[in-house]
Amino acid sequence: MLVPVLVLAQEGQAQAQGNLNTITSVSVRGGTVEIVGTKKPNFTTFTMTDPPRLVIDISEAVFSGVKEDLPVGNGTITGVRTASYGSDESAIARVLIGYEREVETDIQATGNSLVVNVVGGGGAAVAARPAAPAGTGTGTATTPGGTAEQAAVAAQADQKQQERAAAEATAAAQADQKQQERAAAQAAAEAQAAAEAQRQAQARAEADRKAQEESARLAAQQAEQQRLQQDRAAKEAAAAAEKQRREDEARAAAEEKKRQQAEAQVAAAASAEEKKRLAAEEKARREAAAQAAAEEKKRLAAESRARQQDEARAASEERKRQQEEARQSRLAQAETPRRAPEQGDGAGVSSRRKTMMLVGFKQEPTASRVFVRTNEPVRYTVTEGNKQVVLELENTGISESNNTRSLDTSFFDTAVASVDADAGPSRTVRVAIKLKEQVSYQTRQDGNEVSIEFQRPARR
Numbered sequence: 001m002l003v004p005v006l007v008l009a010q011e012g013q014a015q016a017q018g019n020l021n022t023i024t025s026v027s028v029r030g031g032t033v034e035i036v037g038t039k040k041p042n043f044t045t046f047t048m049t050d051p052p053r054l055v056i057d058i059s060e061a062v063f064s065g066v067k068e069d070l071p072v073g074n075g076t077i078t079g080v081r082t083a084s085y086g087s088d089e090s091a092i093a094r095v096l097i098g099y100e101r102e103v104e105t106d107i108q109a110t111g112n113s114l115v116v117n118v119v120g121g122g123g124a125a126v127a128a129r130p131a132a133p134a135g136t137g138t139g140t141a142t143t144p145g146g147t148a149e150q151a152a153v154a155a156q157a158d159q160k161q162q163e164r165a166a167a168e169a170t171a172a173a174q175a176d177q178k179q180q181e182r183a184a185a186q187a188a189a190e191a192q193a194a195a196e197a198q199r200q201a202q203a204r205a206e207a208d209r210k211a212q213e214e215s216a217r218l219a220a221q222q223a224e225q226q227r228l229q230q231d232r233a234a235k236e237a238a239a240a241a242e243k244q245r246r247e248d249e250a251r252a253a254a255e256e257k258k259r260q261q262a263e264a265q266v267a268a269a270a271s272a273e274e275k276k277r278l279a280a281e282e283k284a285r286r287e288a289a290a291q292a293a294a295e296e297k298k299r300l301a302a303e304s305r306a307r308q309q310d311e312a313r314a315a316s317e318e319r320k321r322q323q324e325e326a327r328q329s330r331l332a333q334a335e336t337p338r339r340a341p342e343q344g345d346g347a348g349v350s351s352r353r354k355t356m357m358l359v360g361f362k363q364e365p366t367a368s369r370v371f372v373r374t375n376e377p378v379r380y381t382v383t384e385g386n387k388q389v390v391l392e393l394e395n396t397g398i399s400e401s402n403n404t405r406s407l408d409t410s411f412f413d414t415a416v417a418s419v420d421a422d423a424g425p426s427r428t429v430r431v432a433i434k435l436k437e438q439v440s441y442q443t444r445q446d447g448n449e450v451s452i453e454f455q456r457p458a459r460r
Contacts, residue, residue, distance in 0.1 A: 021061035021112075023082075023093050031076045031118035033097055037061060041114045044405050045107060047362045051078070052099040054116065056107075061093035065194075076100055076118055107358070109400075342382040342443050344450070354378045354396040356429050357448075359421045361409050364453070368414035370433055371451040372421075380450055382443050389441060391431040391452060392424055415439040415454045 021039040028034075035041070035056070043058045063082055070080040078098040085092040097116065104119035358373040372391065379394040398404060398421065407419040417434045424430030433452065441454045 019060070019089065020091055021058065021093075023058065023061055023063045023066055026066050026070065026080055026082060026095060028070065028072050028074070028077055028080060030074065031103075033077070033080060033095075033116040035095055035114040035116075037112050037114075039112055041109055041112070042402055043109075043114065044402075044407065045360065046407065046409070047360075049102070049363055049365075052102050054097045054099070054105055056095045056097070056114070056116070058093045058095070058114070060089055060091060062091050063093055076103070341384075344378070344380045344445050349377050349379050351395070352376070353427070354393065355399045356393060356396055356403060356421065357399060359403055359407065359419060359431065361407050361416065361419055363412060363414060367453050367455050368409075368412070368416050369451050369453045370416060370419055370431075371449055372431055373449050376448055377445065378450070380445070382452065387435045387438060389433045389435065389452065391433070391443075391450065393429040393431070393450070395427055396429045397427070398423060398429055410436070413456070415457045 021037045021041060023035060023037045025036040026033070027036075035058070037058070039061075041058050042060060043056055045054065045056050047054055063084055066082055068082050070082075072079050076099060078100055080098070081096045083094045083096075085094065099118075106117045106119050108115045108117070355375045356372060357375060360371050360373075362369045362371065370391075372393065374393065374396060378396055381392045381394070383390050383392070404421055404423075409419065410417045415435050415437060417436045419431065419433050421429060421431045435454070437457055439455045439457055441452050443450070443452050445451075
């Protein structure tokens with residue numbers, strides 16, 4: 001009987017693991033980092049400074065066979081670190097990319113891959129031409145008083161030297177290409193070995209499953225035989241019990257008939273005095289019930305009056321509290337600074353439906369910046385409330401549901417507490433920026449990006 005329970009437990013664990021996005025590869029090529037998993041990634045990003053870093057959190061994901069620390073040092077990327085948080089459906093796979101300097105990045109999700117590129121092609125390798133040895137030139141040198149043959153010999157020597165340098169550069173490039181081909185072949189062999197190991201594991205799992213199913217079938221067959229035997233025994237016991245019940249009912253009926261005859265004789269022999277006593281007791285009971293009902297009515301009336309008085313006092317206190325809250329609200333609104341709504345000039349903005357591609361947050365040395373990228377320039381409006389600034393993009397929709405995930409920035413030393421993007425009314429996108437405290441800000445639009453820069457709050 002333990003075999004089905006173990007099978008269900010193993011299948012539950014496998015199903016929980018299968019619902020997660022398994023990150024199997026994090027690779028670096030020049031200024032590009034590629035993250036490959038088993039499902040389409042659901043992620044959020046934010047940047048850090050001193051030193052410059054980009055943090056990518058992939059929700060409902062775990063790592064498999066990925067190193068925790070991947071040093072790079074290629075002039076653009078210093079290294080990549082990975083870490084896991086939570087478990088089951090709350091699991092988060094974090095990838096932290098370190099950069100040599102402040103860079104702009106472009107993040108694209110393609111299928112099950114997430115590709116992070118440095119904008120402008122930073123980190124690409126450059127092959128330098130070998131320098132000529134000291135004391136040599138690229139032209140034909142002539143010595144005063146020299147002959148034409150000497151000049152030809154010198155030119156031929158210079159040409160041979162250049163050919164040797166070109167051959168060395170070609171050999172170095174071929175060696176680098178062969179090394180890359182060997183690395184690719186090795187990676188393919190490792191992938192094939194991993195696939196073969198997975199196939200063998202699946203075959204073993206299938207064999208175990210069939211063995212468990214056969215064990216479960218035999219156990220079910222034995223249980224069915226036992227159930228049939230128990231059913232036959234239960235039917236025989238029920239038949240015997242039914243026969244005994246009928247006999248007991250016949251005896252009980254005879255005894256009940258005798259008892260009723262005896263009671264009828266006793267009732268017929270009851271005296272008139274007993275009837276009078278019963279009548280007096282009934283009268284006294286009715287009088288006591290009437291008196292108790294009158295007292296209960298008085299008690300309920302008193303309780304109703306007390307409850308109405310309590311409700312009147314509570315209503316009066318509630319009106320006073322609401323009046324005080326309204327007064328405090330008016331005072332807070334009078335003290336809160338207000339800015340007139342800002343609008344983009346809309347120059348060069350088409351009437352086509354726009355799409356919001358990305359919502360991001362970045363820390364600057366003296367400020368923090370919330371930016372929104374679209375597929376083309378948009379018209380926008382910025383309004384300010386109590387510890388809140390709202391950016392509304394006109395004639396715009398949201399392409400990915402991932403862009404509606406809330407950005408929690410409360411743990412940074414910045415005035416911004418959180419950023420939430422949602423579809424607004426009348427075909428708009430509403431980006432609500434909640435603030436820890438009211439600070440000044442500036443709005444700017446550069447091409448397809450609208451950004452709001454908030455001053456860093458004064459330290460206390």
